[in-house]
Amino acid sequence: xxxxxxxxxxxxxxxxxxxxxxxxxxxxxxxxxxxxxxxxxxxxxxxxxxxxxxxxxxxxxxxxxxxxxxxxxxxxxxxxxxxxxxxxxxxxxxxxxxxxxxxxxxxxxxxxxxxxxxxxxxxxxxxxxxxxxxxxxxxxxxxxxxxxxxxxxxxxxxxxxxxxxxxxxxxxxxxxxxxxxxxxxxxxxxxxxxxxxxxxxxxxxxxxxxxxxxxxxxxxxxxxxxxxxxxxxxxxxxxxxxxxxxxxxxxxxxxxxxxxxxxxxxxxxxxxxxxxxxxxxxxxxxxxxxxxxxxxxxxxxxxxxxxxxxxxxxxxxxxxxxxxxxxxxxxxxxxxxxxxxxxxxxxxxxxxxxxxxxxxxxxxxxxxxxxxxxxxxxxxxxxxxxxxxxxxxxxxxxxxxxxxxxxxxxxxxxxxxxxxxxxxxxxxxxxxxxxxxxxxxxxxxxxxxxxxxxxxxxxxxxxxxxxxxxxxxxxxxxxxxxxxxxxxxxxxxxxxxxxxxxxxxxxxxxxxxxxxxxxxxxxxxxxxxxxxxxxxxxxxxxxxxxxxxxxxxxxxxxxxxxxxxxxxxxxxxxxxxxxxxxxxxxxxxxxxxxxxxxx
Numbered sequence: 001x002x003x004x005x006x007x008x009x010x011x012x013x014x015x016x017x018x019x020x021x022x023x024x025x026x027x028x029x030x031x032x033x034x035x036x037x038x039x040x041x042x043x044x045x046x047x048x049x050x051x052x053x054x055x056x057x058x059x060x061x062x063x064x065x066x067x068x069x070x071x072x073x074x075x076x077x078x079x080x081x082x083x084x085x086x087x088x089x090x091x092x093x094x095x096x097x098x099x100x101x102x103x104x105x106x107x108x109x110x111x112x113x114x115x116x117x118x119x120x121x122x123x124x125x126x127x128x129x130x131x132x133x134x135x136x137x138x139x140x141x142x143x144x145x146x147x148x149x150x151x152x153x154x155x156x157x158x159x160x161x162x163x164x165x166x167x168x169x170x171x172x173x174x175x176x177x178x179x180x181x182x183x184x185x186x187x188x189x190x191x192x193x194x195x196x197x198x199x200x201x202x203x204x205x206x207x208x209x210x211x212x213x214x215x216x217x218x219x220x221x222x223x224x225x226x227x228x229x230x231x232x233x234x235x236x237x238x239x240x241x242x243x244x245x246x247x248x249x250x251x252x253x254x255x256x257x258x259x260x261x262x263x264x265x266x267x268x269x270x271x272x273x274x275x276x277x278x279x280x281x282x283x284x285x286x287x288x289x290x291x292x293x294x295x296x297x298x299x300x301x302x303x304x305x306x307x308x309x310x311x312x313x314x315x316x317x318x319x320x321x322x323x324x325x326x327x328x329x330x331x332x333x334x335x336x337x338x339x340x341x342x343x344x345x346x347x348x349x350x351x352x353x354x355x356x357x358x359x360x361x362x363x364x365x366x367x368x369x370x371x372x373x374x375x376x377x378x379x380x381x382x383x384x385x386x387x388x389x390x391x392x393x394x395x396x397x398x399x400x401x402x403x404x405x406x407x408x409x410x411x412x413x414x415x416x417x418x419x420x421x422x423x424x425x426x427x428x429x430x431x432x433x434x435x436x437x438x439x440x441x442x443x444x445x446x447x448x449x450x451x452x453x454x455x456x457x458x459x460x461x462x463x464x465x466x467x468x469x470x471x472x473x474x475x476x477x478x479x480x481x482x483x484x485x486x487x488x489x490x491x492x493x494x495x496x497x498x499x500x501x502x503x504x505x506x507x508x509x510x511x512x513x514x515x516x517x518x519x520x521x522x523x524x525x526x527x528x529x530x531x532x533x534x535x536x537x538x539x540x541x542x543x544x545x546x547x548x549x550x551x552x553x554x555x556x557x558x559x560x561x562x563x564x565x566x567x568x569x570x571x572x573x574x575x576x577x578x579x580x581x582x583x584x585x586x587x588x589x590x591x592x593x594x595x596x597x598x599x
Contacts, residue, residue: 001198002531003182003189005290006522008202009256010165013174015111015152017196017258017287018061025064025105025150026054027142029071029092030115030158033080034187037504037519038160038568040086040122041479042555043181045505045516051187053115053156060195064105070097086123090132091116096141099149106149113194114146118159125222125565126161128212133563134164147171156190160521160568165208165249178202180522181568183504184515196258201290201316202525203255203366205572206559207237210247216400217561232399232408235560236573237367238307242402245368252574253294253311253366255525259285259322263293265363266327268374270334277313277330277363277373283320291317292527293328293363296370297337300357300378303345305402309367311576312336316528330363334376338384342392343409352385354378389413427452437493454488461486462494469509473498474547477510499597502553503569503585506543514542520555520581524571529584536585540592550595554585 009016018024031054037043057063074095083089105112116139120126130136135143146153154175157163168176177200182189192198209215216231216239231239237252266278281291295313299306313330320326337359338352346353358377364370392411399408430452439445451459465482466472472481479501484494501507506514517535526532543551557566559573571578586596 001189001192002526002535003186003518003522004193004198004200005528005531006180006182006202006518006525007190007193007200008178008180008204008254008525009200009258010176010178010208010250010254011168011173012256012258013152015154015175016194017199018111018194020060020195022061022111023064023109024057024061024111024113025067025109026057026113026115027067027071027097027146028115028117029075029094030117030156031057031068031113032071032075033092033117034190035117035119035158035160035181036183036186036516037181038121038566039088039119040566041501041507041552042566042569043121043160043504043507043516043519045507046511046513047184047505047516048513050184050516053187053190056188056191057194060191064109066101067097067105070101071095086121088119088121090118090120090126091136091139094136094138094142096138097145099145102145102149106151110150111152111154112146112150113154113156114142116155116157116159116163118157118161118163120159120161120565120568122566126563128563132163133212135167140167143167143171143173147173154194158186158190160519161564162206162208162562164212166210168249178525180525181519182522183518186518186522196287199258199287199289199319201255201257201292202522203253203292203294203527204250205252205521205524205574205577206562207240207248207252207573208250208254209240209562210249212562214244214247215561221561221563228397229560230397230399230405231560232401234307234400235558238310238574239400241367242308248368251366251368253292254368255292255366257285257289257291258287259283259289261285261289261291261320261365263291263364265373268361270374270376273334275332275334275361275374277361279328279330279363280325281317281320281328282325283322286322288319288321290319290528292365293317293330294366294370294527295330295332296362296367298360298362299337299339300355300359301402302355302357303403304339304341304353304355305345306339309362309370310337311367311574312361314527314577316526334359335384340387342389347381348383348386350387350389351383352387354382354384356380429453429455435492450492453492458486458488462489470498472496475508475510475512477508477512478546478548479507479552497549498547499550499552500543500546500548502539502551503555505539506546506548506551508546512546514546515539519568520571521568524577524581527577529581532581532584533588536588537592540589540594543589543594544592548594550597551589552597552599554582554596555599556582
């Protein structure tokens with residue numbers, strides 16, 4: 001059920017859901033070759049099987065055999081090219097079906113489904129080329145043929161990254177959806193969505209843009225020597241909603257359903273620092289479905305500056321039947337609206353501040369369509385949290401601000417002087433006193449007394465550990481081992497701690513099998529962290545069963561640029577949305593006794 005909940009419906013003309021035993025023509029080799037995840041350490045899980053869209057859908061509808069055989073024969077003559085090493089091809093060779101075959105299919109079927117597949121991953125990014133960011137000539141020709149002859153055309157994009165979507169409008173594609181990467185059960189989950197067993201309720205985790213070359217990170221991403229984060233905080237929709245609204249194809253938070261919803265704000269109140277919204281959502285269509293209520297805020301236009309809108313709360317409804325309603329409550333704090341001032345523009349250097357001015361709150365279906373429901377005025381500058389400069393750039397460059405490009409604030413301190421000045425007093429090294437870790441647990445000795453027994457070399461050994469496929473791990477093929485890997489530590493009762501790659505499942509550099517769960521892009525597209533309690537629990541239990549103590553996940557990198565090869569591992573271009581899913585992941589793993597590594 002989690003896979004359909006993350007599938008993001010971009011366009012719909014009523015072709016879905018499909019009916020039982022309906023005649024359908026399915027095009028594209030992707031119907032047989034479902035892409036379960038990206039590649040590299042974040043996705044290459046050795047699972048026992050991967051469900052396919054063709055394999056699952058043929059159990060429910062009548063797939064036009066002549067088209068199915070055409071692609072099966074082509075795959076037999078042009079097998080899947082796995083590429084080499086970490087890398088894989090972004091897409092596979094695709095045939096253009098003969099027009100007479102398309103005509104015969106259209107006479108027997110009202111609906112055509114075309115499955116587009118994309119792959120990327122660790123060590124290689126996508127490229128603004130045909131067959132990658134753009135459609136290949138064969139893919140575009142196929143869509144042109146289908147929209148010419150079929151009454152309904154459904155295009156499914158199976159991948160972990162966005163691709164160019166201008167073809168949807170160009171060819172008037174009636175139904176289009178990101179089905180993302182649903183792990184080994186992704187094909188089955190997609191079939192459930194197509195049949196309406198679980199209606200799609202995903203929402204965009206990134207902004208779909210018209211021109212990749214005009215993206216704010218273009219020219220500042222992927223250089224082998226230096227990358228300048230010139231767009232600063234204006235990542236994704238925070239840039240487009242502030243500076244380039246006309247460059248958006250589908251806004252952040254956007255997504256359709258088989259049904260329609262009506263939203264009414266019942267109340268919007270502020271009590272101290274807490275703001276509470278109550279919004280009634282009613283299903284006004286003919287199918288069951290889930291809606292996502294999203295709240296954004298705007299910071300006043302000041303010298304410090306901030307994006308036009310920022311996500312601050314969201315919640316997904318339960319499955320609502322036609323004419324059924326639910327009252328959604330969103331609670332959040334004014335303090336969470338604070339902006340960090342790293343240059344003193346507000347008058348409070350190195351602090352989280354609320355500047356004087358009007359703060360507005362918006363609620364609705366996505367960042368673009370959310371309407372103002374509340375506002376309040378901050379009369380004077382308020383320092384929410386005073387910090388100090390840390391990790392500041394040492395090299396000057398210009399960055400984007402609400403007031404144009406300005407020089408970034410560079411470091412006003414020497415990091416090594418600060419470290420030396422704040423080092424705690426050195427502890428005396430006592431040499432071996434026979435104290436074990438069990439003695440510390442029993443209270444017979446302190447942890448400081450235990451650590452004082454070891455030499456500098458031995459202290460280095462406990463954190464350095466051993467790399468991939470250490471023989472000290474309970475099973476072969478893990479990512480690393482540390483702690484009790486050296487004799488001095490093991491003799492004192494320190495256990496070996498084993499790590500393993502995530503976040504798509506227990507990934508081993510061996511024949512060990514594991515479950516491949518959906519990629520981060522699909523997980524976050526659900527806008528429903530609670531939907532993954534059971535999946536994350538099972539993942540943690542499987543890791544524990546292999547003797548894994550630490551999972552190297554979740555990844556919280558923002559989707560700064562659509563061509564990033566590892567975007568499938570991460571959650572979103574928005575830090576709040578990404579953070580809520582990372583927190584859910586860590587919470588469930590911790591409860592199962594496995595540590596999560598936020599990376």
